[in-house]
Amino acid sequence: MTTENHNKIKIMEVPTVAAMAAAGKKPDIVFWVGCAGSFDERAKKITKAFIKILTQCDVSYAVLGTEESCTGDPAKRSGNEFLFQMQALTNIQVLNAYEVTRIVTACPHCFNTLKNEYPELGGNFEVIHHTQLLEQLLVQGKLVLQGGSYKGKKITYHDPCYLGRANQVYEAPRTLIKKLDAALVEMKNCKSKGLCCGAGGAQMFKEPEKGNKDINILRTEEALETKAEVIAAACPFCNTMLTDGIKNKEKSAEIPVKDIAEIIAEAQDL
Amino acid sequence: MSYLPNVLFGLLLVGAIVFFIKNLNRIRKNILLGRHIDRSDQKSERWKNMARIALGQSKMVRRPIAGILHIIVYVGFLFINIELLEIVLDGLLGTHRIFAPVLGGFYDFLIAAFEWFALGVLLTVIVFWSRRNVLRIQRFWKAEMNGWPKWDADLILYFEIVLMTLFLAMNAADYALQLRGAADYIVAGSFPISKFLVPLFETITTPNLMVLERTFWWMHIVGILGFLNYLYYSKHLHILLAFPNTYFANLKPKGSFANNPMVSKEVKLMLDPNADPYAAPADDTATDFKFGAADVTDLNWVQLLNAYTCTECGRCTSQCPANLTGKKLSPRKIMMDTRDRLTEVGMHLEKSKSPSINDGKQLLGDYITPEELWACTSCNACVEACPVDIDPLSIIMDMRQYLVMEQSAAPAALNNMMSNIENNGAPWPFNNQDRLKWNQN
Numbered sequence: 001m002t003t004e005n006h007n008k009i010k011i012m013e014v015p016t017v018a019a020m021a022a023a024g025k026k027p028d029i030v031f032w033v034g035c036a037g038s039f040d041e042r043a044k045k046i047t048k049a050f051i052k053i054l055t056q057c058d059v060s061y062a063v064l065g066t067e068e069s070c071t072g073d074p075a076k077r078s079g080n081e082f083l084f085q086m087q088a089l090t091n092i093q094v095l096n097a098y099e100v101t102r103i104v105t106a107c108p109h110c111f112n113t114l115k116n117e118y119p120e121l122g123g124n125f126e127v128i129h130h131t132q133l134l135e136q137l138l139v140q141g142k143l144v145l146q147g148g149s150y151k152g153k154k155i156t157y158h159d160p161c162y163l164g165r166a167n168q169v170y171e172a173p174r175t176l177i178k179k180l181d182a183a184l185v186e187m188k189n190c191k192s193k194g195l196c197c198g199a200g201g202a203q204m205f206k207e208p209e210k211g212n213k214d215i216n217i218l219r220t221e222e223a224l225e226t227k228a229e230v231i232a233a234a235c236p237f238c239n240t241m242l243t244d245g246i247k248n249k250e251k252s253a254e255i256p257v258k259d260i261a262e263i264i265a266e267a268q269d270l
Numbered sequence: 271m272s273y274l275p276n277v278l279f280g281l282l283l284v285g286a287i288v289f290f291i292k293n294l295n296r297i298r299k300n301i302l303l304g305r306h307i308d309r310s311d312q313k314s315e316r317w318k319n320m321a322r323i324a325l326g327q328s329k330m331v332r333r334p335i336a337g338i339l340h341i342i343v344y345v346g347f348l349f350i351n352i353e354l355l356e357i358v359l360d361g362l363l364g365t366h367r368i369f370a371p372v373l374g375g376f377y378d379f380l381i382a383a384f385e386w387f388a389l390g391v392l393l394t395v396i397v398f399w400s401r402r403n404v405l406r407i408q409r410f411w412k413a414e415m416n417g418w419p420k421w422d423a424d425l426i427l428y429f430e431i432v433l434m435t436l437f438l439a440m441n442a443a444d445y446a447l448q449l450r451g452a453a454d455y456i457v458a459g460s461f462p463i464s465k466f467l468v469p470l471f472e473t474i475t476t477p478n479l480m481v482l483e484r485t486f487w488w489m490h491i492v493g494i495l496g497f498l499n500y501l502y503y504s505k506h507l508h509i510l511l512a513f514p515n516t517y518f519a520n521l522k523p524k525g526s527f528a529n530n531p532m533v534s535k536e537v538k539l540m541l542d543p544n545a546d547p548y549a550a551p552a553d554d555t556a557t558d559f560k561f562g563a564a565d566v567t568d569l570n571w572v573q574l575l576n577a578y579t580c581t582e583c584g585r586c587t588s589q590c591p592a593n594l595t596g597k598k599l600s601p602r603k604i605m606m607d608t609r610d611r612l613t614e615v616g617m618h619l620e621k622s623k624s625p626s627i628n629d630g631k632q633l634l635g636d637y638i639t640p641e642e643l644w645a646c647t648s649c650n651a652c653v654e655a656c657p658v659d660i661d662p663l664s665i666i667m668d669m670r671q672y673l674v675m676e677q678s679a680a681p682a683a684l685n686n687m688m689s690n691i692e693n694n695g696a697p698w699p700f701n702n703q704d705r706l707k708w709n710q711n
Contacts (some may be wrong), residue, residue: 012709035696038706044708051709065706069695077648078684079562080668081530083691085537116526121534161649166525192654196591201648205697206683209645212596219591 015062017098027062029133030100032114034107035070036236044122044235049265050106055214056140056270059133061104066171067094071113074251077204085121088113091174092123099144106130106261108162108235109200115167129163131234131260138179148267153265156228158219158242159194160235173234173260180267185226197241202265204237208266220245231257272364279361279491284496293502295502297578300616303627304571306467308673309518312661318515319659324516329657333585336401342394342432343605346387347509350437353384370458381459389463392434399427409584412593414603419582422504429497436490442467443483452476453702508581512658515579518572519659524650527667532561565632566612569665576660577609586652586662592645599645601652601662608665634669642683643669 021025031054036043037163039219054061072087073231095103103125115127128136137143147153155177163169170191177184198208208214220242224233231246233239236259243257259267309316322328327344329336356369370377402410402423410423442464449456449468470481501507508515539545561567566577586601587593593600609632618629634640646666653661673679680688687697695702 011711013583014706014709016706033705033708035698038705039696039698039700039708063706066682066703068705069702070697072691073686074697075691076527077667077668077670078680078688079672079674080680080688081533081561081671082537082675084687085533086541087691087695089537089541095657112523112525112676116523117529120529129701133590161647161651162525163651167523180333193589195594196649196651198591198647200683201646202687203647204280205687206644206681208595209597209641210601211592211645215591215595217596 009235012048014051014065014066016065016067017062017100018065018067020062021098022231025060026099028060029096029102030062030098031061032071032103032105032110033063033068034105034106034110034236035064036240037106038068038180040236040240042240046106046236046239046259046261049255049259049270050261051259052265052270053134053137053268054144056268057137059137059142064094069094071110071118073109073113074205076113076117076203077200084117088118088121088123092118095123095125095209100125102126104128104129104130104133105260106234106236108166109237112162112166128192129167129169129172129234131163131176132169134264135172135175140176143264144175145264146267148269150230150263150267151181153230154185154226154228155230155232156185156223156226157190157232157234157260158187158197158238159191160233160238161194161200161236163194163195165192173232176260176264177232180263182230185228186220187226189222196221196234197238199237199241203241214245216245217248220249220258224249224251229255230263231255232260232263233257234260276364282492282495283358283361285501290499290502293499296616296620297502299506300612301571301574301578303567303612304569304574305567305613307570307572309572312521315521316519319519319521320513320517323519323657323659324590326513328657332657339394339397342390343398345487346391346394349387350384350391352380353437354494357487361491366454366529367456367458370456376601377458378460382462383443385438385461385463388434388437392431395427395430395434399424399431402427404700411589412584412587412600412602414580414587414600414606415584419505419606421517422506423582426500426506427502429500433493433497434489436468436486436493438464440483440486440490440605443471443479443486446471447476447479450476450479451479496672505580505582508579508658509574511579515575516659518575520572520661520664524653527648528664530561530671531556532559560672560676563665563668564634564672564676565627566608566615567627569608569668571659573608573665573668574612576662576665577605577612579658580605580609580660581658582606583657585655585657586660587650589655591647591649591651597642597645598639599642599666601666604638604642604662604665605660608633611637638669640673640679643673646670 012150015027017027017030019183033047057202069091071089071091072084076084103114108129108152111127111129114125134143140144157173157177159170174184195218196215223242231242233242239257239259246252246255246257327337327341328339356367359368360366373380401407441461444455445461445464446468448457468632474482559569566574580603584602590599590601615627643666648663650663653663690697690699694700
C-alpha cells in the first residue's frame with residue numbers, strides 16, 4: 001500500500017521555517033528532523049511517516065532544513081563538550097532568530113538534548129517527542145486511530161533510554177499502540193528497567209568493546225521472547241540496532257521493526 | 271572499686287565515639303577535596319527525596335525479595351538502637367534495665383518487640399549470607415568483588431549474626447536470673463524469643479550465670495562499638511551516608527548531563543565577534559585546571575560522597591547493558607575505584623602533610639581503564655537501579671571528557687564522527703546542504 005503512495009509523490013511538500021518566515025508566517029511547531037531522520041536510509045522512512053501524519057492532522061509545522069545541524073548529543077556523550085556547546089550555541093542562535101517556541105522531534109537524543117541541555121545555554125523551548133505530539137493529537141481528536149492492519153497484532157515496545165529513563169516518557173507510545181487495538185506485550189525488562197539497544201552514548205558510531213555478545217542481540221532476544229509479531233521503536237538508533245538484531249536472528253521476514261509513527265501511518269493507510 | 275565497670279565503660283564509649291568521629295572527619299575532608307557543585311537548591315524537594323528513598327527505602331523494594339529482607343534488617347536496626355540507649359545508660363550509671371521502672375508494662379512490650387526484631391534480623395542476615403554464598407547470586411560474584419570486598423560483605427553479616435545472638439543470649443541469661451530471683455536482677459521485660467534459650471543455663475550456678483550474663487552484656491556492647499568503627503573501613507557506610515547522598519542527589523531529569531561551565535566560557539568567547547583574542551585570561555582560570563576528570567580531585571564532592579555511600583550491592587552492574595554482554599565496564603567498580611583512590615589520596619595527604627597529591631598515581635589508568643569508560647552506552651540503567659541514588663554515569667562522562675579534551679584519546683571511529691559534526695553538522699559524512707533530500711524518493 002505504501003509503495004503505491006510513494007510512487008505518486010516524488011517529492012514531499014515540506015514547509016521550511018525560512019520559507020514561512022519569508023512569507024511572514026510562523027509555524028506552531030518546528031519539526032526537528034535530526035541527522036538520522038535526514039540522512040539515514042531507514043530513519044528517513046520514519047520522517048516521512050511522521051510528516052504524513054502531521055499533514056493529515058493539519059498541524060502547522062515546518063522544518064529547518066539546511067539550517068538544522070547536529071544537536072551535539074553524540075559529541076557530548078563522547079566527552080567532546082567543546083563540540084557539543086559549539087553545536088548547541090549555533091543551533092540556539094538559529095532557533096532564537098526564528099523565535100521558535102515549540103519543537104517536536106522523532107529522535108529521543110535530539111529531544112533530550114534540546115529539552116534538557118539547551119536551556120542553560122540560552123535555548124528555551126517547549127520540546128516534545130513525536131509520540132507525545134501524536135498522543136496530544138489523539139486527545140484533541142485530530143488523530144483518529146483505528147487498528148487497520150495492526151488490529152489484534154501482538155506488538156512489543158522497546159523503551160529508548162533517552163525517552164524513558166532519561167525523561168520519564170513511558171506512557172505516550174504505549175497509549176498509541178493500545179489505541180490501535182493491538183495487543184501490547186511487554187519485554188521482561190521494560191519501562192524504567194528497559195534494556196538499552198546498545199547505540200546510546202555514541203556507541204552507534206563505534207565498534208563495541210570486547211565482550212561476549214552485542215547489546216542489540218541481547219535486547220533482540222528479549223523482544224523475541226515476547227513472541228510479538230511487531231517490534232515497535234520510538235528512536236531511529238534503537239530502530240537500527242533492533243533491525244540489525246532481527247537480521248542477525250534471521251527473522252527479518254516475519255518480525256518487522258517499526259517506529260510508532262510508521263505503525264500509525266500504515267494503520268491509517270497513509 | 272565498685273565504680274570500675276562504669277569508668278571502664280565510659281572510657282570505652284568515649285574512645286569508640288572519638289575514634290569514629292575522627293574517621294568520619296577524614297571522610298568529610300576527603301569528600302571536600304572534590305570540585306564545587308551547588309546542591310543547595312530545592313530544599314523541600316531534597317528532603318522529600320531523602321524521606322522517600324533513604325528513610326522510605328522506595329528504590330530498595332523494586333526488587334521485592336531483597337527489598338523486604340533489607341527492610342527487616344533496617345527497621346530492626348533502627349528499633350534495637352532504642353535498646354542501645356538503655357544499655358549505654360546502664361553502663362554509665364551502673365544501673366540495670368534503667369527504663370523498666372519508668373516504662374512499666376510498656377517496657378515489657380518494647381523488650382518483646384526488640385526480641386522479635388532481633389530474631390527477624392538474625393534470620394534475614396542468614397538468608398542474606400545464603401544468597402551470597404549458597405545461591406551465589408551473580409552480582410555478588412563479579413570480578414570486582416574478588417578478595418577484600420567479598421570478605422567485607424560476609425564479615426558484616428557475621429558481625430550482625432554475632433550481635434543479634436549476643437543480644438538474645440544476654441536477655442536469656444537475664445531472664446533465667448530473674449526466674450531464680452537473683453539479687454540485682456529486676457523482674458522486667460518480656461522474652462518471647464530468648465525464653466527458649468533459658469533451659470541451656472539450667473546446670474549453671476547462679477554466680478556463674480551472673481558472670482555469663484555480664485559477659486554477654488559486655489560482648490554485645492563492645493561488639494556494637496566495634497561494628498560502629500568497622501564502618502569506616504568497610505563498604506557499610508551507607509547506613510549513614512544514604513541520607514546525605516539522597517539529599518544531595520541530582521534532581522534533574524537523568525538525561526540532562528551537566529554542561530561544563532569552563533567550556534561554556536571558552537565557547538562563548540570563541541563565538542563572540544567582539545572578544546579580544548589576546549586578552550589575558552581571567553584570574554579564575556587556574557593553571558592546573560583541566561577539562562574533565564583524570565583523578566578524584568577533578569570530580570565534584572557529590573560524586574565523592576557517592577563513592578563513600580556505595581555498599582557494593584551491584585544492582586547497577588546487574589542492569590548495565592555493557593556488563594551484561596561481557597564488557598569490562600561495571601558501574602559498581604567505577605564507584606569502588608573512586609572510593610579506593612580517594613582513600614589513598616587522603617592517606618597520602620595526611621602522611622606527606624603537603625597540599626599536593628602528586629603520588630604518581632591517578633584514577634584514570636591506575637584504577638579505571640579507558641576500555642571500561644568507552645563501553646558505556648550512557649543508558650542510565652545504573653543510576654536508575656541504585657537504591658541510594660548514586661550516579662556512576664556522571665563519573666564516566668567526566669572521565670571521557672578528560673580523555674577527549676585533554677588527551678585527544680577517543681577511539682578513531684568517534685574521532686571520525688566528531689570531525690563529521692565539525693565539518694558537516696552531522697555525525698556522518700553527508701553534506702549539510704542535502705539535509706532536506708529525505709523528502710525525495
